[in-house]
Amino acid sequence: MVGTDYRIGRSFSESLSGLLRNLELIRMLTVDELRRAYTGSFMGLYWILVKPLLLVSLYGVLFGIVFQARGRPSQPPAEYLLVLLTGLLPWLIFSEAVSAAASSITANTSLVTKIVFPIETLPVSKVMGTMLPGLVSLTLLVVFLGSVRQVGWALVLLPLLIVAQLLFTIGLAWFLSAVNVAVRDTSQVLPLALMVWMFLSPVVYTTEMVPKAFAVVFLLNPMSYFLEGYRMILLANQPPTILTWMVITVTAVIFFLSGFWVLCRMRVLIADLI
8 A cells, every 4th residue: 555545535624633633743854954054064043043044145235226216216215125125035934845745755765655645744744944045034034124114013914924824835736746747847937937937926016016917817826815914914013914925825725735635636657656
């Protein structure tokens, strides 16, 4: 019996509830993921702090000083830098996790084909392990905004937004990791697709900068609503609008459930395809 056979005949709800019973396994896999990523390097786990600081500094100099927000000359560089970071950091948390998780099943053939193993935990642990450095970056930004009294009571909504993004990311990771088993080009095309997606999302600009002719693109882009939520909470100290919360919540739930459903449907085939 291989790892993809043990849930044959179980309903979708039973499989979903089984995910909760594997939380300890997910935690162990996530810790192992972090150890493999940083053990052996000169700075070790300190890279979790150093890498975000270097990345923030790079983008800060590039966009905040060199480019000087040429898209909006009247906007002070420091103000634009905050706009940039509140869009860039959540996007990097999302894109790096999705990119890493897409090959999480194909990269663990020994677990998938030789033992009974809950393969749905592999993309989840990959997402969790990859998101941690990004969350550290976001925490540093929140600390800085708090030090200059930029944030306020709306900050209590930030964990809800992060959880919604986590569910959205896990759902997409489940889908892509399953598809990547059948179509190995998925992991090769994904970086290009994410790059295009980034430029079609208000990451280095805001929705107000977008010409009205292209507004429909952003209305259909779920990441637009997530990024808008971050900027409302961190920069405007206001809760996202009801419409924004509705889109975020519905998107997170739909992607989470549909991604898990696709993985469950392909579970029987994965061991043969891999």
